[in-house]
Amino acid sequence: MKRAALLASVGLLFGVGVMLSRPQETPFPHARHQGIFPTCTACHEGIEAGEPEQSVSVEPTLCGGCHDGTNLPAVAWEGRAEQPAGNLKTVHPGHPELPCGACHQTPGTGGEMEVQAAAAEACMACHAPGTEDHQAAGVPCAQCHMTLSEAPAMTAATIAAFSAPPDHGSADFAFQHGAAALDDVARCSVCHARESCTRCHANAAAVAPIMALAADGRVAEMVTGREGSWPIPPSHQASDWQMTHSALAETSPQSCSTCHAAETCSACHLDTGDRVTDGFPEAHGASARAVPASGEVPGHGPTFAVAHGEAAVAATPKCSACHAETFCIDCHDGAGRPVFHPVNFVQRHPAEAWAAPMECAECHSREVFCRNCHESQGAGQDERTAGGYHDADPNWFQSHGQAARQNLETCVSCHQQDSCLRCHSAKEGFRINPHGPDFDPEHVREKSEMSCGICHFGFQLDSP
Amino acid sequence: MMTVHRRALALLLLAAPLSPLSLAAQGYQAEVRVRGDVLELRGLVRDSVPESSVPGDGLQRRLANGTIVTCLTDDFCRWYRAGDVQTVTPTYGDIRFAAWLGVEGLSVHSQMRTRFLSDEVWPKSSQEFDLITGYARYERAGWRATAGRLLRASSLGYRNFDGGSVLWKGLDVLRLEAWGGWSLYPGTNAPRSGKLLSENDVFAPDKRALIYGFEAGVDVQRKFFLSGLYQREIRTDRLALYSERIAADARLMLPQVVIDGSLAYDLAYKEVNSARLAAAAPLPKGFHLTLEGRHYTPFFELWTIWGAFTPVGFKEGRGLLSWTLPGSTLTLEVGGGYRDYEKANAGAELAPMKTDGWRLLAGGRWRGRDWFVDGGYRSETGFGAARYGGDLTVGRTFGPDIRLALHGTVTQTFGEFRVGEQVASGGGLDFSWNVGTFSVSGSGGLYRMTYDKRPDSPDWTQARAHLSLGYRFGTMAAQPRTSLRGIGGY
Numbered sequence: 032m033k034r035a036a037l038l039a040s041v042g043l044l045f046g047v048g049v050m051l052s053r054p055q056e057t058p059f060p061h062a063r064h065q066g067i068f069p070t071c072t073a074c075h076e077g078i079e080a081g082e083p084e085q086s087v088s089v090e091p092t093l094c095g096g097c098h099d100g101t102n103l104p105a106v107a108w109e110g111r112a113e114q115p116a117g118n119l120k121t122v123h124p125g126h127p128e129l130p131c132g133a134c135h136q137t138p139g140t141g142g143e144m145e146v147q148a149a150a151a152e153a154c155m156a157c158h159a160p161g162t163e164d165h166q167a168a169g170v171p172c173a174q175c176h177m178t179l180s181e182a183p184a185m186t187a188a189t190i191a192a193f194s195a196p197p198d199h200g201s202a203d204f205a206f207q208h209g210a211a212a213l214d215d216v217a218r219c220s221v222c223h224a225r226e227s228c229t230r231c232h233a234n235a236a237a238v239a240p241i242m243a244l245a246a247d248g249r250v251a252e253m254v255t256g257r258e259g260s261w262p263i264p265p266s267h268q269a270s271d272w273q274m275t276h277s278a279l280a281e282t283s284p285q286s287c288s289t290c291h292a293a294e295t296c297s298a299c300h301l302d303t304g305d306r307v308t309d310g311f312p313e314a315h316g317a318s319a320r321a322v323p324a325s326g327e328v329p330g331h332g333p334t335f336a337v338a339h340g341e342a343a344v345a346a347t348p349k350c351s352a353c354h355a356e357t358f359c360i361d362c363h364d365g366a367g368r369p370v371f372h373p374v375n376f377v378q379r380h381p382a383e384a385w386a387a388p389m390e391c392a393e394c395h396s397r398e399v400f401c402r403n404c405h406e407s408q409g410a411g412q413d414e415r416t417a418g419g420y421h422d423a424d425p426n427w428f429q430s431h432g433q434a435a436r437q438n439l440e441t442c443v444s445c446h447q448q449d450s451c452l453r454c455h456s457a458k459e460g461f462r463i464n465p466h467g468p469d470f471d472p473e474h475v476r477e478k479s480e481m482s483c484g485i486c487h488f489g490f491q492l493d494s495p
Numbered sequence: 496m497m498t499v500h501r502r503a504l505a506l507l508l509l510a511a512p513l514s515p516l517s518l519a520a521q522g523y524q525a526e527v528r529v530r531g532d533v534l535e536l537r538g539l540v541r542d543s544v545p546e547s548s549v550p551g552d553g554l555q556r557r558l559a560n561g562t563i564v565t566c567l568t569d570d571f572c573r574w575y576r577a578g579d580v581q582t583v584t585p586t587y588g589d590i591r592f593a594a595w596l597g598v599e600g601l602s603v604h605s606q607m608r609t610r611f612l613s614d615e616v617w618p619k620s621s622q623e624f625d626l627i628t629g630y631a632r633y634e635r636a637g638w639r640a641t642a643g644r645l646l647r648a649s650s651l652g653y654r655n656f657d658g659g660s661v662l663w664k665g666l667d668v669l670r671l672e673a674w675g676g677w678s679l680y681p682g683t684n685a686p687r688s689g690k691l692l693s694e695n696d697v698f699a700p701d702k703r704a705l706i707y708g709f710e711a712g713v714d715v716q717r718k719f720f721l722s723g724l725y726q727r728e729i730r731t732d733r734l735a736l737y738s739e740r741i742a743a744d745a746r747l748m749l750p751q752v753v754i755d756g757s758l759a760y761d762l763a764y765k766e767v768n769s770a771r772l773a774a775a776a777p778l779p780k781g782f783h784l785t786l787e788g789r790h791y792t793p794f795f796e797l798w799t800i801w802g803a804f805t806p807v808g809f810k811e812g813r814g815l816l817s818w819t820l821p822g823s824t825l826t827l828e829v830g831g832g833y834r835d836y837e838k839a840n841a842g843a844e845l846a847p848m849k850t851d852g853w854r855l856l857a858g859g860r861w862r863g864r865d866w867f868v869d870g871g872y873r874s875e876t877g878f879g880a881a882r883y884g885g886d887l888t889v890g891r892t893f894g895p896d897i898r899l900a901l902h903g904t905v906t907q908t909f910g911e912f913r914v915g916e917q918v919a920s921g922g923g924l925d926f927s928w929n930v931g932t933f934s935v936s937g938s939g940g941l942y943r944m945t946y947d948k949r950p951d952s953p954d955w956t957q958a959r960a961h962l963s964l965g966y967r968f969g970t971m972a973a974q975p976r977t978s979l980r981g982i983g984g985y
Contacts, residue, residue: 332753332775333817333828334785340650341755341771344712345720345746356646357526357591357606360627363653364608364684373886374902375942375959377536378919381910382875382882386834386852387791388813390769393652396682398695400618406695407616408538409578410911418554418565419541419573421912424846425555428567432841433848434912438879439806440793448698448800455804467805468840471765478763479735479797485698486800 058147059089059108065144071131078123117189118182118221119149120175166196171218178220180245187249193222205262209289212240224250231259233295234288261290336371337389363394384441392440401444411445436467448485457487524969525592531612532585533960537944538616540578542951543571560950563914576951583614592969605629622691625684628655637665647674649710650742650757650769651726655679656706670712670722678706678728678737687737687798700798702730704737720746728796737796739763752776761794764802768794781819785830788812807837813854827859834877852877866891867900881909884919896929902940915948923959934965 068074074089091110098106126134134153135146154175166172179190198204198211212219219240224247229235236242266272266279280287280296335342343350350359362371373379384391384401395401405411410420421427435442442451455465466472476483549556549564549572556564556572564572591606606627613620630643642659658676677686685691686703693699708726713719722744728737739762747754753775759768773787792808795801813832819825832854839850858871870887884907890900903922910917923940939960946952 332785333783333815334773334775334787338755338771338773338787340648341744341746341757344649344722344744344757345714347717347720347746347748355591355593356604356628359648359653360606360646363648364627364682374904374923374938374940375906375919375921375957377534378917378942378944378957379882379884379906379908381880381908382877385879386854386875386877387793387809388832388854388875390652390791390793392681392793394682396680396692398699399680399683399691402695403618404616408536409540409575410538418567419543420539420575422555422563422565422574423912423914425553426846427912428554430846430848433839434879435804436807436839436841437809437836437848437850438793439795439801439804441879443795443799443801447696451800451804455800465800465804467807470803470805474765475763475797475803478739479737481730481735482797482800482803486803 061144061146062142065142068144079127080124118177118179118185119154120177122175166194171215172221173217176221178217178245179222179224179247179250180220185249187253190222190249191253205260206264209240216240216243220244226250226254230254230257231261232289233292234285237285237288259290384444385438387438387440397440397443402447405445411447452486455486521595521597522970523592523594524967525590526965526967528587528589528591528963528965530587530589530961530963532583533958534583534585535580535957535959536583536616537580537955537957538578539575541573542576543573546570546572561948562950574951577949577953577955580955580957581614581616583616584612585614585617585620586610586612600634601631602634603631619683619691621694622683622685627684638663645674645676649724649726650744650759651724651740652681654681654706654726655684658706668714670714671709672712673707673709675705675707677731678704696799698798698800700730700737702732702734704728705731718748720744735797736763737798738794740768740794759794761802763797766792766794766802767808768792781821783817783819785815786812787814805840807839809834809836809852811835815856824862825859826861827857828871829857831855836878849878865893880911883907898927900925904942913949915946915952918945918947919943919957920945921957925961932967934967935963937962 072078074093089110091108094106094108097103132146134149137145137147179185199208201207220243223244225235225241225244226247227250228238228241228244232238232241267276276287331339331348342348383389391397391401402411418428421431424430451465452460454461454463456462457464472483544558544564546566547570549558549566551557554565554567556566558564558574562574562576564574566572588609588611589606593602593604595602607629608625608627610620610623610625615621619625626644628644628646630641630645632639632641634640639662640659641662644655644657645660646653646655647660648654656674656676656678658674660672660674662670662672664670679685680687680689680692683689683691687700688703706726706728708724710722710724712722723741724743725741727739729735730737740759741762742759743757745754745756755771755773755775757769757771759770760766761768767790769789769791771787771789773785773789775783775785777783788811790808790810793806795806811832811834813830815828815830817826817828834852834854836850853876854874856871856873858869858873860869861867866889868887868889870885872883872885874883875881876883884905886902886904888900888902890898892898901922901924903920905918905920908917908919909915919942921940921942923938925936925938927934927936937960940958942957942959943954944957945954
């Protein structure tokens with residue numbers, strides 16, 4: 032409904048535009064000369080065979096033959112403007128068989144010199160077979176209309192008011208118009224210039240029909256600042272399109288580059304150099320922008336940033352299509368500033384460390400990264416058994432075991448092993464057994480007897 | 496002397512991409528990035544008074560100003576008070592390069608990091624040079640061989656090691672990979688026997704580790720993937736293992752739902768470290784739902800005693816529902832999670848702790864042609880620590896290359912089994928700007944720290960700033976890497 036209203040509005044504007052585009056100079060008063068000139072060609076000599084622009088009008092000097100100021104008053108008629116403001120062709124050489132009045136007779140009159148400039152409706156009497164709409168498909172526009180470049184006097188407003196032919200409104204016109212342009216680019220050139228296409232076609236320079244259209248300053252002005260229009264092709268709506276589009280992109284980049292420029296690819300394919308964008312044009316200028324990235328990274332759901340392990344192992348989506356290894360290092364090596372850590376994470380990280388929504392140790396060494404910083408900030412000093420830090424629980428020493436069992440990682444981020452061995456060694460101190468009910472000492476000893484030895488053989492208290 | 500050699504090596508490697516050899520290569524790309532932070536921190540200082548001067552009795556008492564002290568040993572009562580404000584300036588220089596050497600399939604890759612002007616209080620500041628990766632790769636259609644300092648990520652975590660790997664992918668449906676070499680300690684890019692670990696743990700290993708492992712993966716039409724891997728790390732003197740683990744990953748991509756599953760299992764302690772099953776599905780009318788169940792028990796290597804302390808895990812269910820207004824860039828989301836810890840069996844529990852925890856988040860984001868808004872609220876409640884707070888960012892982009900944003904935050908933190916709370920509130924400005932192959936980004940902010948129930952921790956204002964400069968060059972230099980998505984970080 033909206034589209035129909037839009038077309039109707041454009042059609043109305045076009046009609047007004049055509050009217051306004053007709054010559055505005057003082058027309059020759061044909062009616063006052065009725066009976067004086069027996070034939071049209073008496074004045075318009077050679078019009079049936081000659082160059083239209085040279086013979087369609089009469090030189091004003093010819094008037095002086097009669098209007099010499101003596102026999103008849105002199106007149107100031109200046110003749111027709113050099114260029115018609117519209118885009119209707121003067122087609123006299125092609126119609127030698129037609130009487131002049133067939134096209135030029137003023138409607139409702141019958142007199143010899145009751146004529147006017149030909150209107151489009153007159154053409155339609157013959158040139159719209161089987162249809163009332165002269166813009167219907169199959170009607171050769173160029174037969175009656177000049178191309179934009181041939182009508183330089185036509186204003187941008189007039190061009191903007193052209194109505195769209197009915198076939199342009201079809202749902203799939205955006206996907207079909209390329210073939211139509213290949214068949215008959217002359218039809219396009221009546222209303223369109225190169226800039227009409229470069230607004231959307233990222234690869235315009237490589238498309239022959241587009242380059243066949245002349246560049247036009249009026250159209251360029253009209254499209255300046257206007258986004259392109261890129262309807263989504265049916266293939267792109269398949270659920271697995273984001274995963275499968277690479278096959279088409281690799282084998283037929285020219286089909287993608289109708290809408291997509293290299294920048295579109297590199298918005299997602301971040302770090303792969305030219306490999307992915309080979310065959311794609313660069314987006315350049317406001318009138319040649321391409322379909323931008325959607326902002327949704329293919330295959331990446333809302334939690335992907337912190338839960339992508341399986342996808343990375345499975346390579347679905349294929350990480351290396353977009354990311355170099357350095358991308359992984361940026362986060363996993365811990366020295367960068369990963370965006371999933373909120374600003375000022377130093378001040379707010381304890382809750383995350385205890386809750387472990389992510390595994391901190393995936394990126395940070397507990398001993399080197401966490402403990403190093405905690406010790407430098409005074410939270411990991413020696414003589415930890417003297418207490419004082421965990422002051423929310425008066426019985427911390429008796430109850431810390433539960434905390435340690437539930438999140439030993441956090442303890443380790445401040446305490447070295449000898450802090451615990453002061454009480455939990457099998458050789459010294461209080462000799463409190465730290466093993467839980469499921470601990471299998473024989474199995475652990477098979478794997479690493481040295482681990483047992485830390486508590487059971489070798490630890491020495493170095494202070495009382 | 497070592498330091499001098501390392502610096503020379505760093506300079507040599509930094510200059511390597513500019514050498515005639517690299518320039519004559521079939522193609523190369525490189526990036527140099529320097530980033531520095533200025534960050535104010537206020538640590539803790541341990542203090543004490545003679546027990547005789549503190550009124551009352553028991554292990555925990557109060558000073559006259561309300562400070563809680565612990566009187567446990569040595570006839571002294573101790574507590575931690577706020578120290579002086581320190582300004583730290585961790586500064587890094589990174590260089591990354593990749594070159595294709597003119598032989599089809601042969602390439603070299605490296606990422607190096609130097610630390611300079613680093614402050615002693617910042618982690619790893621003694622590691623002045625850091626070779627993160629540096630390897631040569633030969634890749635053909637059906638297989639790939641890599642040698643050097645490699646990076647490998649799997650369900651067993653992020654590992655780099657000095658050695659090699661061979662991947663065979665001759666059949667579309669099957670992938671086999673084996674790797675081995677000298678292992679580096681996760682998160683350090685350094686051997687276990689190096690000073691980085693020994694500086695921070697008195698029982699740090701005295702031997703490096705050998706690592707080897709293999710993985711098999713089955714890929715069915717890129718709709719279903721299943722892999723399993725085995726990995727072992729052993730002391731170079733073969734006297735003990737450092738770790739022995741297996742893992743499995745699976746991904747099933749159905750038309751309307753993606754199901755992920757993973758498992759990591761510690762063969763030494765016979766413990767499931769992590770098990771995860773998640774489903775993500777787009778729903779009608781712009782909704783998207785992610786549901787996840789997971790089990791998590793921390794993993795500890797065998798050179799530590801921690802695994803013998805029998806840590807327990809938790810089971811967690813969490814979900815996220817997001818909604819994007821159709822045809823727009825407005826997205827709202829709400830999510831949450833609940834976790835329940837296994838029984839600790841830790842003996843005396845005089846003051847039983849929470850054995851569960853909650854998480855709740857709600858947020859939204861909108862991006863117009865130029866302006867964008869991003870904000871949310873998040874709460875994290877559990878034993879040990881809790882946090883409640885929100886963030887809001889309002890910004891504008893100026894074309895595709897310039898981003899400017901203001902952000903604000905208010906966060907209330909209860910931490911570390913300590914009395915009192917901290918509220919951090921403040922905001923700042925961040926920007927990023929790509930100019931050709933140059934990029935610059937930065938941020939600055941002020942945050943007011945206020946404390947409750949901690950008389951020895953006066954309120955203070957923290958200043959912090961960050962600046963990062965990057966430059967890409969080479970025959971394949973693409974767009975700068977500075978993200979326009981915004982700045983998080985520490």
